[in-house]
Structure formats: structure tokens, C-alpha cells
Amino acid sequence: MTPVTDSLAILKRENQVLREKEKQLTIINDFAIELIKKISIDEIVWFIAKNVAARMGFFDCVVYLYDEPKDCLIQAAAHGPKNPIHFDIKDPIIITLGKGIVGCAAKNGKSELVHDTRKDPRYIIDDDYRLSEISVPIIFEGKLIGVIDSEHPEVGFYSKQHLKILETVAALASVKIANTQHAEQLANHQKNLEEQVNLKTKELQDSVEKLSKSNQDLESFAYAASHDLQEPIRTIASYLQLIERKEKNLSSESREFLNFAVDGSKRMRKLLEGLLSYSRLKRTGFENEEINLDDLLTVMTANLNRQILETKATLKYGNLGVIFGNKTQISQLFQNIISNAIKFRKEGVSPEIDIQRATKDGYAVITIEDNGIGIDPSFHQKIFQLFSRLNTINKYSGSGIGLALCKRIVENHFGEIEIDSEKGKWTKFTIRLPLENREF
Ligand SMILES: Nc1ncnc2c1ncn2[C@@H]1O[C@H](COP(=O)(O)OP(=O)(O)O)[C@@H](O)[C@H]1O
Ligand SMILES: [Mg+2]
Known part of the structure; x- marks a missing residue:
């Protein structure tokens, strides 16, 4: 080979590498721009699964999310022959941390690139044998958020380049998912709070209503009682006075008792009058x-x-x-x-x-x-x-x-x-x- 053809070959190779890099950057760039527009976790994970599979020519792509209380990974989105219909996972796959290649990527917080799954004892056979697999954990501020996983029927399908792009995608997704999770939690919290406030307000309104009803009952009772009791008291007082006037031979002690009784009934009348004016207010x-x-x-x-x-x-x-x-x-x-x-x-x-x-x-x-x-x-x-x-x-x-x-x-x-x-x-x-x- 002449030096000219030599350097031409080098140039061609470099050009090839540059094109490759440009392609990767375009994928990442497009991905980032679209990702920003997603507003819910569901949208984000489905977007990742579909886009990674399509843009990178993968056979399939599955996104798992980490469920902290249950301490396991739950399949959140999938794209590929197993899941041709979008947004529809009936029985999500659940993976224990440390189990299988996905579980290991999650547990160790490190990407896994398996060229031949037949030689990897961790590989869990699903419906079909897939001969290579790539698993990248999604981590935000040291905390596990999920895993992006893809399997392929061919041996050695995934390259280092694939790994690099997928890790960048995972890094971008981690920020977006973490933020959205926070926002969703906050919104839920707010909703709960609003519901509680509404409930309490309703309870309060109910008791105010009950109270005002019982107040009204009490007022009408006080009115009726004070009004109706006046008449018998008046009768008692006048008959006591009649006795006093008619019975000339009453002892001075009996006369005094009679006076007490008359005074009592007069006081009673005054009380009733007061009560009546109170309930009339x-x-x-x-x-x-x-x-x-x-x-x-x-x-x-x-x-x-x-x-x-x-x-x-x-x-x-x-x-x-x-x-x-x-x-x-x-x-x-x-x-x-x-x-x-x-x-x-x-x-x-x-x-x-x-x-x-x-x-x-x-x-x-x-x-x-x-x-x-x-x-x-x-x-x-x-x-x-x-x-x-x-x-x-x-x-x-x-x-x-x-x-x-x-x-x-x-x-x-x-x-x-x-x-x-x-x-x-x-x-x-x-x-x-x-x-x-x-x-x-
Ligand atoms: N200006 C006052 N100085 C001292 N005690 C008072 C005064 N006003 C009210 N009170 C006390 O409060 C009580 C209740 O007052 P009130 O309801 O007007 O009843 P009443 O005057 O019929 O006793 C009174 O009995 C009295 O003991
Ligand atoms: Mg007074």
C-alpha cells in the first residue's frame, strides 16, 4: 500500500468513527429533547422502551422501576415482540434484587453486558432463549430508580457503543424520573391534604347545623315552658292569697308559711318572665x-x-x-x-x-x-x-x-x-x- 492509500484508509476509518459518534449524539440529543416534554412516569418509561428499541435497532427493550417498600423491580414498560401493544402490561414481571442479570445490575448499581447468555448461570430463561443481553441501572443521587434492559437472539449483539448510549439515556432518564416521582408524590400529598380538609370542613358544617338545630329546639322549648308555666303559677299564687284572706283563724306561723309560699310563687313568675324574654330575643x-x-x-x-x-x-x-x-x-x-x-x-x-x-x-x-x-x-x-x-x-x-x-x-x-x-x-x-x- 502506498502512503496515500494508507492515509486514505485512515481517513475513511476516522470518518466512519465520526459518523458513528454523530449518530449516537443525534440519538441522545433527540432522546433528551423528547424526554423533557414527558410529564408522567408512565409516559417516560414507555417513551424509553419504545425509543431505545426503535432508534438503536434493538430486538426489544424493557424498563423496570424499583419499588422501595417491596424492595423489588417491577416491569413498567416493554417494547418488542412480547409486548406489541403499547401501554398494556397485564402481569408485570417482578424481579428480586440480585436475581438474574437485571437483578444483578440493580443490586450492584453496575451495567451488565452479556455476550453469550448460555455461559452465564444468572440468565433466567423466559419464553425463548435470547443469546445476548444488556442491562443498565437507572440511578439518581446514589438511589436505585430502575433498570433498562434489552435481550437479543444473536450472540454478541450488544457493543460497547450500545452500552455507552444506554448509560447516557439512563442518566438522563434518572433525573427526569426522580423529579417526576417527587412531583407526583407532592401532588398526591396535596390531594390527600385537600381531601382531609374537605372532610373536616364537612364534619364541621354538619356539627354546626346540628348545633343550631338543637339550639332552636332548646329555644322553642324554653319559650313554650316559660309561657305555659306562667298560668299554673298564677293560679297557685291567687289560691294561696284566697286561703289567706278566707281563713281568719290561721296561726301566725301558718300565715308566715303562706307568705313564704306566695313570695316563692312571685319569684317563680319573675324567673319565668325573664326566661321568656331571653327566649324571645x-x-x-x-x-x-x-x-x-x-x-x-x-x-x-x-x-x-x-x-x-x-x-x-x-x-x-x-x-x-x-x-x-x-x-x-x-x-x-x-x-x-x-x-x-x-x-x-x-x-x-x-x-x-x-x-x-x-x-x-x-x-x-x-x-x-x-x-x-x-x-x-x-x-x-x-x-x-x-x-x-x-x-x-x-x-x-x-x-x-x-x-x-x-x-x-x-x-x-x-x-x-x-x-x-x-x-x-x-x-x-x-x-x-x-x-x-x-x-x-
Ligand atoms: N356590677 C356588678 N357588681 C357586682 N356584681 C355583679 C354586677 N353585675 C352582676 N353581678 C353579679 O352577677 C350576677 C348575675 O347578674 P345578672 O345576670 O344581672 O343577675 P341578677 O341581677 O338578676 O342577679 C349577679 O347576681 C351578681 O352576683
Ligand atoms: Mg341583673
Whole structure:
């Protein structure tokens, strides 16, 4: 051979190698571009199986995915004579790590290139003897994701070149599969979370519904009971009074007992009246109007004139501004609190009641402070309950309904009522009512 033909031969060979390389690069490039577009694991594995087989002229290609909880490989996609229909694997092959050539590639994290399967004791015969096999693990950040495997009927079919391309494909696929798995897990997690939130919301709605139903039942019961019980109580009281008037020879002791009974029935009537007004307090649908608090208090002091004069009480207020609400209910609210402030005064001390108003966070904040007997703070919650009183009836009259009523009125107006006090010194009620004119 002449040097010219020599170098020509070299050039030809190099050209051949370059073409080969170009072909490989094109395969990898095309693969990478298409892979990016896949969005689900299923799409990705089927794309790999089909493309590897077609582009590289392989007889078949199977993709296995590693199932971490079960610690095994499960066939996820396959292309070749055994699986002519895409996306349809009825009984996926399951491979234990370390078993067969695929299992070994997975367990050792190293590719396997078997030129003659007859000489490899690890080879597991399927339906047909395939004489060569190539297995490449898919690994991401040191963790096994799956295996790409291909078998061929001929001996020595797979080359080092094939191995190189397949390893590049596996590396590209590993990132994509790992990312997609994460995204799918996240989406599942989110879905679970959403389902749980929906479930809880539904449960909550159900219990609110049940609660409001039982509240309504209770309200109508309280109304019916207090209404229907008034009549028999009235009868008892009038017959007791009749006996007292008719029986001239009653001993003074019996007369005293009769008086107790009459008093009792009168108190009972008062309690029933209170209960009736409590259950009549409408929660919704009432008239909502602008109320000038100074005007309202002026009317109230006129109503309480007798008590104010008797106890020499002084009321300090002014510039209380306006609020929105139901006038009847708001009047009841102030009347209850102010009459309590007068009633629970210290012996020998004239009641001084100071009413102020501030505005904070969209609320009118109204405080009513007195210089009376005060309340032990441990009773602060209790006094807002129906019929709860802290003093004997002999010392201070009342039915224990006033503050329960106040609480309900304030709640009807989407507000809050709080108490602060020092036993033996003072009591201060704080009422917060929303400034905006809400629909009730
Ligand atoms: N301004 C106040 N000072 C001291 N104690 C009070 C005051 N307001 C309410 N209380 C206590 O709270 C209890 C409940 O009040 P309320 O529901 O109005 O019932 P009543 O006035 O019929 O006793 C009262 O019995 C009293 O013990
Ligand atoms: Mg009261």
C-alpha cells in the first residue's frame, strides 16, 4: 500500500468513527429533547422502551422501576415482540434484587453486558432463549430508580457503543424520573391534604347545623315552658292569697308559711318572665338602626330615676357617639348593666357609674365601670350563664338572667362582652360592637 492509500484508509476509518459518534449524539440529543416534554412516569418509561428499541435497532427493550417498600423491580414498560401493544402490561414481571442479570445490575448499581447468555448461570430463561443481553441501572443521587434492559437472539449483539448510549439515556432518564416521582408524590400529598380538609370542613358544617338545630329546639322549648308555666303559677299564687284572706283563724306561723309560699310563687313568675324574654330575643332579622348612645342613656336614666334618687347614684357619660344595632336590645343591654351597677353597690356608698367609649380596630369599645361590691375574678365566666347569681336573694333581689341576656344581645350584634373586677372595689364591663352596619 502506498502512503496515500494508507492515509486514505485512515481517513475513511476516522470518518466512519465520526459518523458513528454523530449518530449516537443525534440519538441522545433527540432522546433528551423528547424526554423533557414527558410529564408522567408512565409516559417516560414507555417513551424509553419504545425509543431505545426503535432508534438503536434493538430486538426489544424493557424498563423496570424499583419499588422501595417491596424492595423489588417491577416491569413498567416493554417494547418488542412480547409486548406489541403499547401501554398494556397485564402481569408485570417482578424481579428480586440480585436475581438474574437485571437483578444483578440493580443490586450492584453496575451495567451488565452479556455476550453469550448460555455461559452465564444468572440468565433466567423466559419464553425463548435470547443469546445476548444488556442491562443498565437507572440511578439518581446514589438511589436505585430502575433498570433498562434489552435481550437479543444473536450472540454478541450488544457493543460497547450500545452500552455507552444506554448509560447516557439512563442518566438522563434518572433525573427526569426522580423529579417526576417527587412531583407526583407532592401532588398526591396535596390531594390527600385537600381531601382531609374537605372532610373536616364537612364534619364541621354538619356539627354546626346540628348545633343550631338543637339550639332552636332548646329555644322553642324554653319559650313554650316559660309561657305555659306562667298560668299554673298564677293560679297557685291567687289560691294561696284566697286561703289567706278566707281563713281568719290561721296561726301566725301558718300565715308566715303562706307568705313564704306566695313570695316563692312571685319569684317563680319573675324567673319565668325573664326566661321568656331571653327566649324571645331574636337573633336575626331584626331592625338595625343608628343609635345615639347619649340619647339612649338619657332616656334610661329617666327610666331608672327612682333607683337613682334612692341610692344617690351618679352616672357619668357624654360623647358616646353612635353605634348600629337594634334599639330595643341595646337599651336592654345598658339597662341591665346599669341597674346591676346600682343594685350591687357597697353599703353606705353612693354608686358612681362611669361610661366611656373608644374606637379600636373597627369596633366601638364601650366600658361601664362602677364602685360597687365587685366580683371575685374566679366567677367571671359563671355570671354570664342563665340563672347564675353570686349573692343571696335576701340581700340582692334578681333572677340571674340579666347578664345572660346581655351576652346574647352582644352576640346577636357580632360583638363581645367582657368583665373585669376587684372584689369589694369595682366592676367594669367592656362591650365591643362592630362599627360597620352589618345585616343581622
Ligand atoms: N356590677 C356588678 N357588681 C357586682 N356584681 C355583679 C354586677 N353585675 C352582676 N353581678 C353579679 O352577677 C350576677 C348575675 O347578674 P345578672 O345576670 O344581672 O343577675 P341578677 O341581677 O338578676 O342577679 C349577679 O347576681 C351578681 O352576683
Ligand atoms: Mg341583673
